[in-house]
Amino acid sequence: MQPALEKIFLSDSSSIAVKREITDYMDYPWHYHPEYEIIFVEKSYGIRFMGNHIGNFTDGDLMFIGANLPHVWRNDKDFYQHNEDLKVDVYVIHFQDDSLSSEFFNLVEFTHIKKLFLRAQQGVLINGNDHKEISELIKQVYHSSGIDRLTLFLKTLDKIANTKDYELLSSPGYANSVNMTDTERINKVMNFLMKNYNRDIKIEEVAELVNLSKASFCRYFKSRTNKTCFQLLNEIRILNACKLLIKSDMTITEISYESGYNNLSHFNRQFRLITGLTAKAYARKYLKDI
Numbered sequence: 001m002q003p004a005l006e007k008i009f010l011s012d013s014s015s016i017a018v019k020r021e022i023t024d025y026m027d028y029p030w031h032y033h034p035e036y037e038i039i040f041v042e043k044s045y046g047i048r049f050m051g052n053h054i055g056n057f058t059d060g061d062l063m064f065i066g067a068n069l070p071h072v073w074r075n076d077k078d079f080y081q082h083n084e085d086l087k088v089d090v091y092v093i094h095f096q097d098d099s100l101s102s103e104f105f106n107l108v109e110f111t112h113i114k115k116l117f118l119r120a121q122q123g124v125l126i127n128g129n130d131h132k133e134i135s136e137l138i139k140q141v142y143h144s145s146g147i148d149r150l151t152l153f154l155k156t157l158d159k160i161a162n163t164k165d166y167e168l169l170s171s172p173g174y175a176n177s178v179n180m181t182d183t184e185r186i187n188k189v190m191n192f193l194m195k196n197y198n199r200d201i202k203i204e205e206v207a208e209l210v211n212l213s214k215a216s217f218c219r220y221f222k223s224r225t226n227k228t229c230f231q232l233l234n235e236i237r238i239l240n241a242c243k244l245l246i247k248s249d250m251t252i253t254e255i256s257y258e259s260g261y262n263n264l265s266h267f268n269r270q271f272r273l274i275t276g277l278t279a280k281a282y283a284r285k286y287l288k289d290i
Contacts, residue, residue, distance in 0.1 A: 025079035046075040051170025066120030128165025196278040
């Protein structure tokens, strides 16, 4: 997908950009930037796109994202319906590898952090025992200033670089394959699929949305994403089904229809294809893991 270039602005008093956003919903386009990003989602849930990865996220999502790796978080539909009980609360840190000086991270003491920068080209999802300490450090960075902020920021990087419980999300090499063309077109497709995944969708209406013929759109979409439009649509639908399996008391048949499938057998095939498990086995595994 071809994302938008986001401009990150630093204040005159800090070498890193730090912010906390409390909003009704996440309103970002599919984007990238030359800065590294540390993001802690205190409260929010939905679907995360990272390079060529797609997955669910929820409260506590904690990531280290490499420079120029395209990404976006999309909230569930509930957030866009003016639900006063739902709020997004995220902490974000942006910095470049030469923010402190051009050679700062080349010091031998930061060898492990340089290795982290390489892993970040795929997007690093942080789990496990270090998660709580890292998220608390991020909050401390936000609430501090001056030399205290810089010291806490370096401690945060050190802790992330040393954690052993993490997951790499996107395929290698995706971060440097982006350009700025077709940004509006791709975001239209993503927005449409996220809003309409639970109804019958014809490829012709998606193609018409971006003023392409059916054949041209199919070639275009596959060349940008390495998957067909319906492969992405099925991933979005099954991720929604996964969420419903563990957060609702709906039956599998009800979840199938709620996720956009009119045929239970087709739903079951797609669920196993995407998750490697049946819907029942997925629910049992998740509840056991909890």
